[in-house]
Each structure stands twice: as C-alpha cells, then as structure tokens.
Amino acid sequence: MDLSKLTALEAGKLIxxxxxxxxxxxxxxxxxxxxxxxxxxAFVTVCHDEALKQAEEVQKKIDDGTLTSxxxxxxxxxxxxxxxxxxxxxxxxxxxxxxxxxxxxTAVEKLEKAGGxxxxxxxxxxxxxxxxxxxxxxxxxxxxxxxxxxxxxxxGGSAVxxxxxxxxxxxxxxxxxxxxxxxxFCGITGIKPTYGTVSRYGLLAYASSLDQIGPMGKNVExxxxxxxxxxxxxxxxxTSFNNESLKFNLENNVKGRKIxxxxxxxxxxxxxxxxxxxxxxxxxxxSMGAVIEEFNMPELEYAIPTYYIxxxxxxxxxxxxxxxxxxxxxxxxxxxxxxLYCKSRSEGFGMEVKRxxxxxxxxxxxxxxxxxxxxxxxxxxxxxxxxxxxFEKYDAILSPTAPTTALKMGENLSDPLKMYLGDIYTVSVxxxxxxxxxxxxxxxxxxxxxxxxxxxxxxxxNTLMNIAYSYQQETDFHLKRPVLKKEMEA
Amino acid sequence: MEFLTTMGLEVHCELSTKTKIFCSCSxxxxxxxxxxxxxxxxxxxxxxxxxxxxxxEYAIRTGIATNCTITKYTKFDRKNYFYPDLPKAYQVSQLYxxxxxxGHIDIEVNGVKKSIRIKEIxxxxxxxxxxxxPWEDCTLVDYNRCGVPLLEIVSEPDFESGEEVIAYLTKLxxxxxxxxxxxxxxxxxxxxxxxxxxxxxxxxxELGTRTEMxxxxxxxxxxxxxxxxxxxxxxxxxxxxxxxxxTRRWDDTKGISYAMRSKExxxxxxxxxxxxxxxIEISDEWIERVKNSLPExxxxxxxxxxAEYGLPEYDVDIITGSKYLVRIFExxxxxxxxxxxxxxxxxxxxxxxxxxxxxxxxxIKFAPENxxxxxxxxxxxxxxxxxxxxxxxxxxxxxxxxxxxxKDNGLEMVNDDGAVLSVVKSVIEANPKAVAEYKGGSAxxxxxxxxxxxxxxxxxxxxxxxxxxxxxxxxxx
Numbered sequence: 001m002d003l004s005k006l007t008a009l010e011a012g013k014l015i016x017x018x019x020x021x022x023x024x025x026x027x028x029x030x031x032x033x034x035x036x037x038x039x040x041x042a043f044v045t046v047c048h049d050e051a052l053k054q055a056e057e058v059q060k061k062i063d064d065g066t067l068t069s070x071x072x073x074x075x076x077x078x079x080x081x082x083x084x085x086x087x088x089x090x091x092x093x094x095x096x097x098x099x100x101x102x103x104x105x106t107a108v109e110k111l112e113k114a115g116g117x118x119x120x121x122x123x124x125x126x127x128x129x130x131x132x133x134x135x136x137x138x139x140x141x142x143x144x145x146x147x148x149x150x151x152x153x154x155x156g157g158s159a160v161x162x163x164x165x166x167x168x169x170x171x172x173x174x175x176x177x178x179x180x181x182x183x184x185f186c187g188i189t190g191i192k193p194t195y196g197t198v199s200r201y202g203l204l205a206y207a208s209s210l211d212q213i214g215p216m217g218k219n220v221e222x223x224x225x226x227x228x229x230x231x232x233x234x235x236x237x238x239t240s241f242n243n244e245s246l247k248f249n250l251e252n253n254v255k256g257r258k259i260x261x262x263x264x265x266x267x268x269x270x271x272x273x274x275x276x277x278x279x280x281x282x283x284x285x286x287s288m289g290a291v292i293e294e295f296n297m298p299e300l301e302y303a304i305p306t307y308y309i310x311x312x313x314x315x316x317x318x319x320x321x322x323x324x325x326x327x328x329x330x331x332x333x334x335x336x337x338x339x340l341y342c343k344s345r346s347e348g349f350g351m352e353v354k355r356x357x358x359x360x361x362x363x364x365x366x367x368x369x370x371x372x373x374x375x376x377x378x379x380x381x382x383x384x385x386x387x388x389x390x391f392e393k394y395d396a397i398l399s400p401t402a403p404t405t406a407l408k409m410g411e412n413l414s415d416p417l418k419m420y421l422g423d424i425y426t427v428s429v430x431x432x433x434x435x436x437x438x439x440x441x442x443x444x445x446x447x448x449x450x451x452x453x454x455x456x457x458x459x460x461x462n463t464l465m466n467i468a469y470s471y472q473q474e475t476d477f478h479l480k481r482p483v484l485k486k487e488m489e490a
Numbered sequence: 491m492e493f494l495t496t497m498g499l500e501v502h503c504e505l506s507t508k509t510k511i512f513c514s515c516s517x518x519x520x521x522x523x524x525x526x527x528x529x530x531x532x533x534x535x536x537x538x539x540x541x542x543x544x545x546x547e548y549a550i551r552t553g554i555a556t557n558c559t560i561t562k563y564t565k566f567d568r569k570n571y572f573y574p575d576l577p578k579a580y581q582v583s584q585l586y587x588x589x590x591x592x593g594h595i596d597i598e599v600n601g602v603k604k605s606i607r608i609k610e611i612x613x614x615x616x617x618x619x620x621x622x623x624p625w626e627d628c629t630l631v632d633y634n635r636c637g638v639p640l641l642e643i644v645s646e647p648d649f650e651s652g653e654e655v656i657a658y659l660t661k662l663x664x665x666x667x668x669x670x671x672x673x674x675x676x677x678x679x680x681x682x683x684x685x686x687x688x689x690x691x692x693x694x695x696e697l698g699t700r701t702e703m704x705x706x707x708x709x710x711x712x713x714x715x716x717x718x719x720x721x722x723x724x725x726x727x728x729x730x731x732x733x734x735x736x737t738r739r740w741d742d743t744k745g746i747s748y749a750m751r752s753k754e755x756x757x758x759x760x761x762x763x764x765x766x767x768x769x770i771e772i773s774d775e776w777i778e779r780v781k782n783s784l785p786e787x788x789x790x791x792x793x794x795x796x797a798e799y800g801l802p803e804y805d806v807d808i809i810t811g812s813k814y815l816v817r818i819f820e821x822x823x824x825x826x827x828x829x830x831x832x833x834x835x836x837x838x839x840x841x842x843x844x845x846x847x848x849x850x851x852x853x854i855k856f857a858p859e860n861x862x863x864x865x866x867x868x869x870x871x872x873x874x875x876x877x878x879x880x881x882x883x884x885x886x887x888x889x890x891x892x893x894x895x896x897k898d899n900g901l902e903m904v905n906d907d908g909a910v911l912s913v914v915k916s917v918i919e920a921n922p923k924a925v926a927e928y929k930g931g932s933a934x935x936x937x938x939x940x941x942x943x944x945x946x947x948x949x950x951x952x953x954x955x956x957x958x959x960x961x962x963x964x965x966x967x
Contacts, residue, residue, distance in 0.1 A: 099535070101534065202536040203536055237538050317570050323572065366760075
C-alpha cells in the first residue's frame with residue numbers, strides 16, 4: 001500500500017485501528033520527503049528526529065486511550081511563519097537566519113495536542129509577501145502540475161506538500177489570498193477562516209488585521225477536521241473571537257442554497273479556461289439544486305489599492321523589530337547603531353519585502369496618512385458593507401480564485417504591479433474578514449488545475465464546507481494527482 | 491527687557507500594577523537584568539499583546555481624580571521608531587482616542603489659587619533600559635522595564651513659574667499615591683516629567699518658540715532645569731538670536747542642558763491604530779463603580795480636617811500632602827481620639843526623626859496605632875511627655891507596642907503623691923543652702939528642687955505634681 005495516497009482521515013483511521021503504527025507512517029512520510037522534495041522544494045526544514053520522537057509519544061497516548069482525535073498520529077507540516085519551539089522558524093527570510101523560538105504558535109500547539117506529527121516547516125514567499133513562493137530566501141518551490149510552474153503563494157510550500165502527497169495536510173496563512181491562490185494553482189482544498197477564528201498567536205505577522213491561519217488538504221473532510229481542531233478562542237490573542245471551536249456537519253445537499261456570482265469577477269483579465277471551469281462549477285451546483293444568480297459588486301474595484309495600503313502599512317511596523325540586534329541575521333561589520341540597522345535590514349530582507357516596507361512607511365508618514373491609510377480604512381468599511389448586503393441575499397458568493405492558472409517561473413517577479421493584480425479575487429475577502437474556501441474545479445488546456453472560490457458571511461464556515469463537500473461528492477477533480485518525479489531509493 | 495515664561499508638562503507615571511500592561515511578567519523594580527521578561531514584552535516574532543484590565547481601571551481612577559472626561563470608546567495606537575530599548579520598534583500608546591481628556595488640577599502658590607488644565611491622559615508601555623559599559627565600551631539592554639504600564643499626563647501650557655510647576659507636581663504626586671495607582675518614586679523613575687518651556691517679552695501676545703526639556707527626575711532638578719532653560723532662552727533673545735524649537739536634555743550635575751534634536755530632525759512616528767488590540771468600551775457603570783471606589787482625595791480631606799478637627803491649615807497641608815502621613819494621622823487618631831495631639835506629634839517628632847534619619851515618608855516603620863497608644867498613655871498620666879518622647883524615638887526605628895515597652899522597662903510615672911512627698915522632703919532636708927536662698931526670695935531655686943526630685947524619681951513623675959508638692963512644702967517652712 002502506498003501510504004502517501006491516503007487522506008488525513010483515512011490515515012488516522014488506520015492508526016486508530018492499529019493497522020499501522022504512528023512511527024511507521026511517520027517514517028514512511030519522512031522517506032517520501034527525502035525522495036520527493038528535491039524536485040519540489042516544499043520544505044525549508046524537515047524535523048526528522050523530532051517527528052520520530054513525537055510519533056512515539058503520540059502512539060503511547062493513542063494506546064492508553066488519552067488521544068482520540070481522528071487526526072491522532074497523522075503526519076503534517078506547517079508554513080514556516082508559524083513559531084515552533086526549538087525548531088527553526090524563518091518566514092523564508094534571511095533576516096531570521098538561525099531563529100529558533102522558545103514558544104509554539106497556538107494553532108500548531110492545538111494540532112500537536114490532537115496528535116499531529118510535525119514533519120517540518122514549509123517554504124513560502126518571504127514574510128508571506130508574494131503570490132508565487134519565488135521571493136523565498138531559500139529559493140522557489142515548484143508546482144508538480146507543470147514544468148517550470150510556480151505553485152502560487154505565499155503558502156506555496158503548504159500547497160505543494162499536499163499536492164505531492166508529502167504531508168497529509170498542512171497549515172497555511174492567508175493575508176490577501178495566500179492559502180486560496182496556491183490551493184487553486186496546485187489543485188487542492190483549503191480555507192481561509194473568518195478573521196478571529198484561528199489564533200494568530202505565534203504567527204509571524206505580515207498584516208495583523210488581515211492575517212489568518214487556515215488548513216490545506218486533499219478534500220473537504222480533511223480540511224474541516226483540521227479547522228475544527230485549530231479554531232476557537234485563545235486568551236493570548238485579543239483579536240480571536242470568543243467562540244468555541246468550530247464543529248462541522250457535512251451533508252451532500254445544496255438544494256435551495258442561494259449562490260451569487262459577482263459579474264465584476266468575470267470581466268477583463270480573466271483567463272478564458274479559468275472562466276469556463278468556474279462557470280461549469282456553477283452549472284454543476286445548479287444541477288444539484290442550488291440557486292445561482294448574478295449580481296453586481298462595483299466596490300470590488302477598489303479592493304487591490306486598499307489592500308496594499310493597509311497590508312503594507314501594518315507590515316512596515318510589524319517588520320521593524322527585525323533589526324539584527326536580538327536574533328536572526330546581523331551584518332558582520334558596522335560603524336554605529338544606524339549603520340547596524342541599515343545594513344542588517346538591507347542585507348537581511350529581500351526586494352519584495354523592502355518594497356512593501358517602503359510603501360507602508362510612506363502611506364503612514366505625516367502628511368500622507370489621511371490621503372492613504374485613513375482613506376483605505378474608509379474604503380475597507382465600504383467593501384465590508386457591500387459584502388454584508390450581498391449576504392442578505394446569498395448563502396455564498398462563487399468566483400474564480402485567481403485570473404489565471406499557475407504562471408511560469410519568473411513571469412511576475414519582474415513586474416510587481418502585475419503580480420498585485422493577480423490578487424484581485426482574493427484580497428477583498430481579507431478586508432471584510434470573511435471565510436473563503438477553495439476547491440479544485442477542473443483543468444485548463446495545459447492540464448493545470450483551476451480552483452473555485454466560495455466566500456460566505458462571517459462564521460459561515462459550516463455552510464461553505466457543506467457546499468464544497470457536496471460539490472466534491474459529485475465531482476472528481478480533487479482526486480486527480482500530478483505525476484511526480486521521485487528519486488529512486490538508494 | 492522683562493520676560494514672561496509659559497510652560498506645559500508631560501508627566502510619565504509608572505502604574506503600580508503587579509503585572510505588565512500586555513503580559514503577565516512582574517513589574518517589580520530592580521530584578522536581575524532580563525529576568526522579568528517573556529516573548530510578549532521582548533517583542534519576539536509572533537507574540538501578541540493582551541491588555542491588563544487593571545491598567546484601564548487605574549487610568550479611569552486617575553481621570554476621575556483629576557476631573558477628566560473618560561473616553562468611552564478608546565483605542566491604542568502604535569508609535570513607530572527604532573531604538574534598542576524598544577524591542578518591537580514601536581511603542582503601543584494612545585494618540586487618537588486617549589482614555590481621559592479635559593481635566594484640571596487646582597494649585598495654590600503664595601496664597602494665589604490657580605487651575606491647571608489637563609489636556610489628556612493616555613496609557614502606554616514603558617521601554618527597556620540601556621546601560622553603557624565603559625570597560626567593554628558597549629551598550630547593554632535590560633528589558634525588565636519593557637511593558638511596565640505608564641500613564642502620560644499632558645497639561646495645557648498653563649504654568650507661568652517654577653513654583654507653579656512644583657505645586658502641580660506635588661499635588662499630582664499626592665493624588666496618584668492617594669488613589670493607589672502609583673508609588674511615584676522619582677528616584678526609581680516611576681514619575682518622570684518633561685517640561686515644555688517658552689519665554690516672551692512682556693507685552694508680546696503670542697507665545698515664544700518652545701523647547702522641550704527631557705530627563706528630569708527630581709522636583710529640585712525640575713526647578714533648576716526650568717530656571718536654567720528660562721535664562722538660556724532669555725540670553726539667546728537678548729543677544730539678538732532666536733530660540734530654536736528642539737528637544738533638550740537637562741544635565742543636573744553640570745547644571746546645563748544640551749540640544750538633542752531639532753524640529754527639522756523630529757521623528758515621524760508614523761502613528762496608526764494598533765491592529766493587535768481591540769478597542770475598549772468603557773460603560774457608565776464601570777465609571778460609576780470606579781468613582782464610588784475612590785478614597786477621599788487630598789482636597790476633600792484637607793477641608794474636612796480643618797472643619798472637623800480645627801487644625802491649622804499649615805499642618806493640614808503638610809499632612810494631607812502625603813498619603814503616608816495621612817495613614818499615620820488617621821491610624822493614631824482612631825486609637826486616641828486626639829486630633830490636635832496627633833497632628834502635633836506628626837509635625838514635631840515624626841517629621842523631625844524622619845528628617846534626622848533620612849527616612850522617606852513611605853518607609854516610616856512604626857504602626858500608627860502605636861503612636862495613638864502612646865498619646866493615650868500620656869493622657870492617662872501613665873508616662874510623662876519627656877518619657878513619651880524618648881519612647882517614641884525608639885519606637886520610630888523599632889516599632890513596638892508602647893504599653894508593653896513601658897511596662898517591661900518600668901517607665902510608669904510615680905503617681906503616688908506620698909512617694910513624691912517623701913522624695914521632696916528628703917531633697918529639702920539635704921539642701922539647706924538652697925532652702926535659705928529660696929527663703930531669701932530667689933524663685934529660680936525652685937527649678938533646682940524640681941530637677942533634684944525628678945532625678946531621684948528617675949523622671950517618672952508628673953512634673954506638675956512634683957512642682958505643686960515642692961511649692962507646698964517650701965511654703966510650709
């Protein structure tokens with residue numbers, strides 16, 4: 001049996017039934033990583049010894065009955081912007097060279113408590129800034145679906161680890177589409193939960209008011225199970241909602257569900273294949289009993305500038321702490337304090353991060369604050385209102401996730417504005433703090449996956465999961481796997 | 491040319507909460523460097539702040555005690571700047587919606603009453619401390635103070651003299667101590683003041699260019715800094731120059747100030763709302779509850795002491811100016827019921843001994859009720875006043891129960907008139923020469939007899955009784 005083909009819940013069941021031990025499945029997963037990841041570079045760090053030790057501890061707890069989670073013993077991996085005690089945490093930046101936190105992110109801690117075995121830390125765009133995983137200091141991650149294609153980003157490593165079946169599920173983070181767009185590019189399932197659903201404690205902040213951790217996996221059931229584990233109030237995060245963890249009740253039934261399609265999302269700039277696959281999905285849902293209706297949301301036009309002003313402003317402040325003094329990279333030679341700061345930051349941050357810090361510092365500087373940042377906050381409120389109005393009518397909004405399928409490597413890196421425009425369908429969701437889910441809905445003419453985005457009102461994760469689950473019961477796009485290049489066993 | 495001075499104050503006050511503003515680390519002063527720290531107060535990547543509710547409670551208390559309006563929807567903002575004592579490279583503070591606004595504190599200087607307006611009070615976190623090591627030629631950082639809660643109390647530019655500034659600070663300090671929000675120890679930096687100061691020739695309407703004096707940490711230093719800076723600005727103007735808007739550091743040992751940075755080089759703090767904290771909504775009930783829990787404030791206490799106990803204003807001013815003296819006054823009064831007597835003891839012996847032993851008022855050791863007991867013992871004539879003073883001097887440093895101490899050391903007065911009479915008789919008998927002098931009309935000699943008798947009685951008799959018996963016995967002769 002090729003264990004890697006299992007879903008997370010299938011693997012969990014085998015472990016529970018003692019058909020396989022946690023150590024066996026963990027060893028198999030590690031071996032698979034060594035064979036596979038050379039070609040895809042999803043991992044920044046593989047936690048070989050830690051994973052085997054954890055596997056042993058989890059096994060003991062399963063055996064004595066203290067661990068009963070369906071995910072107990074299932075190997076997983078997390079994006080490298082989540083703190084893991086004693087394990088390198090880099091956000092794929094040179095500036096965090098050698099940084100090992102002495103605390104673990106709440107979301108990761110919750111998974112570990114449920115018996116998740118951490119295989120390693122996944123590559124990403126530096127500090128989650130980018131949508132191709134090419135801005136990583138550790139080099140790009142590769143999309144398994146096509147030669148020389150980007151996996152999307154910033155959670156590219158998290159998407160590829162699932163698509164290449166190196167991890168049963170992963171955690172990503174989504175500030176402007178960083179979970180959803182790589183899910184779309186890599187043909188997997190994922191969700192950006194409502195802002196405040198998953199604790200941000202231990203997540204290296206990019207834009208605090210927009211960042212949200214979420215699960216990425218092979219199908220809706222896996223993703224729902226992981227989200228139920230990591231969600232819920234955390235007293236260490238003041239912005240986490242005072243809610244119990246989410247519980248899902250999945251049923252194949254979309255009868256009478258009202259789904260809106262914003263006309264603005266299907267206009268200029270949208271790839272024809274992507275448009276066709278997404279509209280096919282709408283038809284499929286309609287055939288299953290959902291009510292599909294077009295509507296207008298003109299406010300979405302302002303989402304991209306608004307997003308980049310707010311995200312960069314917060315980033316410029318959040319990333320100021322990386323000064324070369326306390327941890328991470330420090331320039332070897334410097335004249336004085338200012339020189340130490342300048343050199344460490346100039347040498348430690350990559351181009352894209354520096355660009356966003358500059359934009360953020362500019363929009364917050366005195367004399368420009370009102371014109372940019374304050375205005376952006378006002379537009380953010382307008383966008384939220386337009387979503388609120390839409391959800392008076394609809395249970396979910398259906399749209400493409402990105403204007404294209406996976407791009408060629410290097411295509412966008414040289415043209416940041418083009419890259420920013422690629423976020424057009426995802427960023428408004430973060431501005432409004434809403435939950436949004438992506439499921440595979442077909443392939444383009446190059447055989448690259450297309451993802452369907454379903455967005456709901458705040459805390460409607462169960463509705464979204466149910467629509468997505470029903471869709472996956474009637475389609476098989478999520479079951480398709482790329483042909484992998486693997487090293488032969490030595 | 492004559493000049494007018496205008497000043498405004500920014501006072502930073504460390505709150506005496508047990509834990510820091512955004513984490514549960516201790517706020518205790520003086521720990522080994524970097525021992526009261528965690529990932530939150532050292533701003534480690536991924537850490538998030540959680541507001542200590544006590545800080546909000548203390549801020550509301552301070553706002554009410556200084557006649558401010560409490561902002562019911564208040565928020566935190568980030569103040570961004572790079573410095574090694576600020577590990578996140580931003581300070582969480584309040585710019586747009588500070589918790590208290592538009593208050594005032596009333597002061598009195600040389601009999602003239604004046605109200606100083608408070609513009610706002612905001613909550614913020616303190617930074618760490620940099621220590622320069624001259625031997626290694628490096629700078630070390632101690633983050634223990636990082637995240638200790640601060641209130642910044644900003645006045646309007648209502649001060650016209652150094653005396654007004656000192657009167658305001660004295661009053662503010664006593665209010666903060668009374669309501670229990672801060673110990674206001676200037677030497678430990680828990681109360682710090684920045685002074686904005688400008689001068690203008692008499693007759694000129696618009697204010698002169700102001701400078702900001704930082705780093706002043708005692709009332710005396712503030713007075714000196716104000717006088718120094720006022721004179722410097724006047725000199726600049728009289729020499730035909732212009733005062734530059736800048737921040738200056740006062741060096742109290744050298745008695746001069748240095749320019750730190752001018753307005754042109756002023757930092758742009760890029761303030762924006764802190765996204766890691768949610769806005770705070772303060773209900774009317776909360777404000778009402780805090781209002782009801784406030785102790786009697788100095789002003790109210792002063793009025794009551796004068797009306798109720800008929801004490802002189804001067805004494806009351808001094809006693810109510812310090813919550814520690816008030817504690818002694820009220821504690822002793824409860825036991826003995828003699829307000830005037832307690833007040834006299836405080837104004838006399840307590841302050842004398844505190845000054846002689848360089849003891850800060852807050853470090854006075856004896857229990858107030860023991861002073862009360864001592865006063866009762868005098869009233870009951872168990873001891874006389876001289877013995878009481880001696881006992882008190884010991885009690886001041888050792889704090890014991892005076893009843894027990896007097897019993898143990900046999901200091902009770904001899905209240906047996908017979909015993910006194912026999913001593914008087916023996917003294918008269920032993921000093922015929924003095925008796926002759928007395929008879930010859932020298933009244934002074936009576937003092938000699940009293941002294942001799944008290945000596946024999948080891949000071950334990952009521953001087954009035956001794957006097958009376960001596961007079962009777964001498965007159966009999």
